[in-house]
Amino acid sequence: MTREAWKTAAFGAVAMTLVTVAAVIEPESRTPAILSDQGEAFYPAFTDAQSPRAIEVVDYDEATATARPFKVLFQKGRWIIASNYNYPVDIGDRLSKTAAALMDMKKDLVRSDSTRDHAQYGVIDPLDQKASSLAGRGKRVTLRDARGAVLADFIMGKPVEGKQGFRFVRLPGEKRTYAVKTEAEPSAEFAEWVNAGLLRIAQASIRKVTVNSYSIDERMGRIMNAETAVLTHEKDTWKLAGAEKFNQAAVTQMSAALDQLKIVDVRPKPPSLAQDLKSGQIRLSLEAQVSLRQRGYFLTPQGRLLANQGEMTVETTNGVVYTLRFGEIATAEGTAPDAAAAAKQKGEARHLFVTVGFDPVRAEAYKGDAEAGKRAAQDLTNRFADWYYVIGGADFRKLCLTRKDLVR
Numbered sequence: 001m002t003r004e005a006w007k008t009a010a011f012g013a014v015a016m017t018l019v020t021v022a023a024v025i026e027p028e029s030r031t032p033a034i035l036s037d038q039g040e041a042f043y044p045a046f047t048d049a050q051s052p053r054a055i056e057v058v059d060y061d062e063a064t065a066t067a068r069p070f071k072v073l074f075q076k077g078r079w080i081i082a083s084n085y086n087y088p089v090d091i092g093d094r095l096s097k098t099a100a101a102l103m104d105m106k107k108d109l110v111r112s113d114s115t116r117d118h119a120q121y122g123v124i125d126p127l128d129q130k131a132s133s134l135a136g137r138g139k140r141v142t143l144r145d146a147r148g149a150v151l152a153d154f155i156m157g158k159p160v161e162g163k164q165g166f167r168f169v170r171l172p173g174e175k176r177t178y179a180v181k182t183e184a185e186p187s188a189e190f191a192e193w194v195n196a197g198l199l200r201i202a203q204a205s206i207r208k209v210t211v212n213s214y215s216i217d218e219r220m221g222r223i224m225n226a227e228t229a230v231l232t233h234e235k236d237t238w239k240l241a242g243a244e245k246f247n248q249a250a251v252t253q254m255s256a257a258l259d260q261l262k263i264v265d266v267r268p269k270p271p272s273l274a275q276d277l278k279s280g281q282i283r284l285s286l287e288a289q290v291s292l293r294q295r296g297y298f299l300t301p302q303g304r305l306l307a308n309q310g311e312m313t314v315e316t317t318n319g320v321v322y323t324l325r326f327g328e329i330a331t332a333e334g335t336a337p338d339a340a341a342a343a344k345q346k347g348e349a350r351h352l353f354v355t356v357g358f359d360p361v362r363a364e365a366y367k368g369d370a371e372a373g374k375r376a377a378q379d380l381t382n383r384f385a386d387w388y389y390v391i392g393g394a395d396f397r398k399l400c401l402t403r404k405d406l407v408r
Contacts, residue, residue: 005394038110044170046143046151047198049100054144059188060126060137067126070140070188074146081193085268087387097265099143101184109179111168117341121168121177122157141186156184189264191392198389199322199354200380201314203259207275207366208232208315213402216298216306223306229403245408250401257398258314264349265330265390277385279356287323295351295388307353318373319363320380326400327351330390341376347394350400356380 034357053175054073061068071083072091079095080086111121119136126137145151157168160179169180187193213323214226230241240246269277273288284292284299292299296308307325314322330349358377363370391399 035109037107042105042107042154042169042239043103043152046103049096049103051145052095052099052143052151053146054148055095055098055186056140056142056144057186057188058126058140060139062134062137065134068188070190070193072193073144081190084190084266087194087266091193094193097150098184098186100142101182102141102154102186104364105169105180105182105184108166108181111179112177112178113175115175117177118170121170123155123168123170123174123177125155127131138168138170141184156186181301190266191262191264194263196243196260198261199258199314200376201258201316201322203255205316205318205368206233206255206258206314207317207362208313210255210313211233211310211401211403211406212312213310214306216308218298222300227403229401229406231406237263240406243407246406247408250398250405253398254401257395261391261395263352263389263398264392267351267390269386269388269405274385278382294328295330297325297351297353305353309350310402311395312399312401313375315359315362315366316373317363317366317368318376319361319366319368319370320373320377321359321362323355323357324399325353325355326396327353327388348394349390350393352389352391354371354384354389356384 001355005053016374053073057070059068059070060066069083071081072089072095073080073082075082075086078088079091080088111117119133122136122138124131124133124137126140130138131137138155140153140155142153143151154173155170155172157177158171160166160168163179163181165183166179166181168177169182170177211229211231212226213229216222217224232239232241233255238246238248238251240251270285270287270291272283272285273291276282276284276288282303289299292305298306298308300306307323307327309326309328311323311325316322319407330351356377358374360370360374362368363373
């Protein structure tokens with residue numbers, strides 16, 4: 001070996017020695033493969049919280065072993081809940097806040113690279129039909145832009161035990177699971193995406209409530225066991241006609257429920273019935289009559305619409321008069337018979353049929369704004385005409401009262 005060759009070999013040996021020493025002295029400078037992306041953004045190209053035009057949330061119901069899809073999108077200049085009959089809502093702000101929270105998510109801590117851990121962390125894809133486990137499925141959340149391209153797509157799992165504000169997250173199609181600090185909690189519940197205050201009644205504007213409880217002889221089409229309770233509100237005081245003492249707490253809960261009434265679902269009315277309600281000329285096609293009866297509503301030979309759980313009227317200061325009719329228990333369409341029976345037994349969600357009228361005499365008596373009341377009544381009529389609403393069992397029990405419930 002020449003002198004130059006010996007010199008080159010010596011330098012190479014020294015270099016290898018230095019590399020080895022550096023690795024021993026500073027082992028943290030070598031990043032293990034499992035930590036290669038820790039701390040990075042999930043979707044670095046997603047930087048505008050206003051860009052999403054659709055959100056899809058798929059939750060999983062272990063009791064029925066079914067995925068529950070929920071979808072909101074911007075279509076023809078308005079936001080709609082596409083998964084619930086294209087019900088129109090004003091949720092642009094809600095979606096942008098949700099998008100911002102998802103956009104800020106980072107791969108804070110790598111927890112596992114094994115598919116065997118997915119069930120433990122609750123990050124099995126709820127849409128994965130090949131997965132054998134019914135437990136351990138997470139919530140899949142997908143954001144899309146105006147062209148339908150995916151901006152972000154996550155499977156959100158269980159909260160991380162011992163780490164406040166962290167939850168397990170996985171990207172669809174990938175094995176790796178992360179522990180992520182996030183406040184994002186996208187919901188697949190209809191009620192979480194619609195505003196409270198369906199009726200647009202300010203509690204302070206209520207002046208009179210008439211509760212009509214009765215049962216119906218469906219064969220004869222007549223009312224039985226009719227009972228009426230009339231409540232009036234003046235100078236911050238409620239009074240019950242014919243009773244010196246009454247259940248003040250029940251009345252307070254009732255008026256608060258009217259103010260903040262939140263719907264949990266909707267069902268579309270037949271177009272012919274919706275048009276009749278908007279025009280004020282009720283003709284009731286056969287389709288409309290069948291639809292009403294399925295939801296617990298019946299028409300008498302005299303043309304009065306009855307509800308199998310009774311009704312109430314609410315008068316407000318500007319002359320708007322609401323009629324709320326409480327119908328049959330609402331179950332998800334396509335629900336199995338045993339699940340429907342269980343829902344009936346629980347007495348949970350109920351159909352609600354709302355109509356609105358305007359009375360200038362009442363507006364004058366209550367010293368309200370008659371013109372505003374007239375406009376509001378027409379707007380509300382058009383808004384309510386298309387839908388049967390579904391309210392939760394708790395609100396139903398606060399509203400559907402009898403005189404016995406009110407009198408002490």
